Amino acid sequence: MTDLLRPLEERHTAGDLLAEIADRAPALGGNSGGWPGLTFYRYTRPVAPQWEEVRSLSLCIIAQGRKRVVADGRAHAYDPFNYLVLSDRQHFTAEILEATPARPFLSLVLQVDPALVRRVSADVLDRRATTFDRMARNQSERAFVTPLDCTLMSATLRFLRATGTGADRRVLAPIYLAEMVYRILQAEQYSRLLEIAASEVARNPVSEVVSYVRDNMSEPLTVSDLAERVSLGPSAFSHLFREVTGKSPYQFVKEMRLNRARDLLIEKRLSVTQVSKAVGYASASHFINEFRGRFGATPRAYSDLRALRAEFGVRNG
The missing domain is CATH 1.10.10.60 (Homeodomain-like)
Known part of the structure; x- marks a missing residue:
């Protein structure tokens, strides 16, 4: 579908997402996103590999720069064209590959409730609890990278903008967050996202x-x-x-x-x-x-x- 044929609310570009994250990440390092589990990051120089941890199923999107994560012995490089999903209790090394004062590294990390993943999947594809139980027992990769398409980018931008005002935050932000999960489930990584969510939702x-x-x-x-x-x-x-x-x-x-x-x-x-x-x-x-x-x-x-x-x-x- 060409950009002119897309609904107006979906005609967002990578530049729009970059501007939004740049505005929400004024300080170096992590910046609170004003939503539970949402953090924005800014770096102005490459950062050597260092140990980090996520405590919940997390979506990681870069607006500018490049980053490499090594989890469970596997390297995952991503950039503005790809996003990363990490499972809970995941220890990994993270390295900022590209960042300068003129073109700082800008990204967001959003913790996603695994129950939301399960709920959206069940609503759309009628997957039952037994499917999740089976997946949880057969869990494989706990991190993956997938291309960031315009539909997910647009949903992400609408979610971020909705978190900025009281009424939109209460009414629209949860809807756009569910849409983000829906867009990820539409991607090729459907089964892997469910595996990660299933392992967490049982808790x-x-x-x-x-x-x-x-x-x-x-x-x-x-x-x-x-x-x-x-x-x-x-x-x-x-x-x-x-x-x-x-x-x-x-x-x-x-x-x-x-x-x-x-x-x-x-x-x-x-x-x-x-x-x-x-x-x-x-x-x-x-x-x-x-x-x-x-x-x-x-x-x-x-x-x-x-x-x-x-x-x-x-x-x-």
């Missing part, structure tokens, strides 16, 4: 984290640490966690700590200091303030009141 990162928090409540628990346990970036993890639970990871962990503290005060008659340490508070005063905020009384007053009610109930039983 339930939120469930993993909740179980871990429950079993390790006395330990320091930061959002970054929890995200790392399930191989996600903090931003992508927080977004997913809120979608599933309706609460931020911080709020959820705090409520779990305080609910457990209440149970300990009632069941074991521990001191306030003992309880605060048992549920992961380094400061007893901080624990007391947060407990009062949640239950309307200090831990000691709450414990004494419950004990008094229990004793009164026994005497009058």
Whole structure:
């Protein structure tokens, strides 16, 4: 199809994508993309091979320059004409091959929820769960390079522009992101993308984290640490966690700590200091303030009141 015959919204060029990424990557190195798991990169000189890691299924697109990635012993070179897909928990070496101050290396990396890959594939091609299970057991390559065609480039550009405004971000960005996945699935790499997604979608990162928090409540628990346990970036993890639970990871962990503290005060008659340490508070005063905020009384007053009610109930039983 010639450019004149394409819908107006698809008449985007590599120059449009270059301008968008250049604007979103003002600083050298990584620049936050304002969307969970989206990062823009700028380099003005070649960079020697160095070890890197991705924590989720990731789409890597270059607008200017060249890069080489070595994953699982295989080299993958890509440029503005090709994109790279990497699986989760992938350790690799990355080397910037072409970059100058006049023509800086410009790229983006977008973490993609593997469940979205599965959902789009099922909607379009009616692939069933057994297909994914079989693929997960027979996983082969965990990284691949494929040509970047105009349809994927256009969908990517519309997605990036939609993330810049509030209403578009909420309504259009998820639609364009799904279109990006659809365009990748239309390419020759359909089965390989599904293999990667299937290996990840079987995991339930939120469930993993909740179980871990429950079993390790006395330990320091930061959002970054929890995200790392399930191989996600903090931003992508927080977004997913809120979608599933309706609460931020911080709020959820705090409520779990305080609910457990209440149970300990009632069941074991521990001191306030003992309880605060048992549920992961380094400061007893901080624990007391947060407990009062949640239950309307200090831990000691709450414990004494419950004990008094229990004793009164026994005497009058």
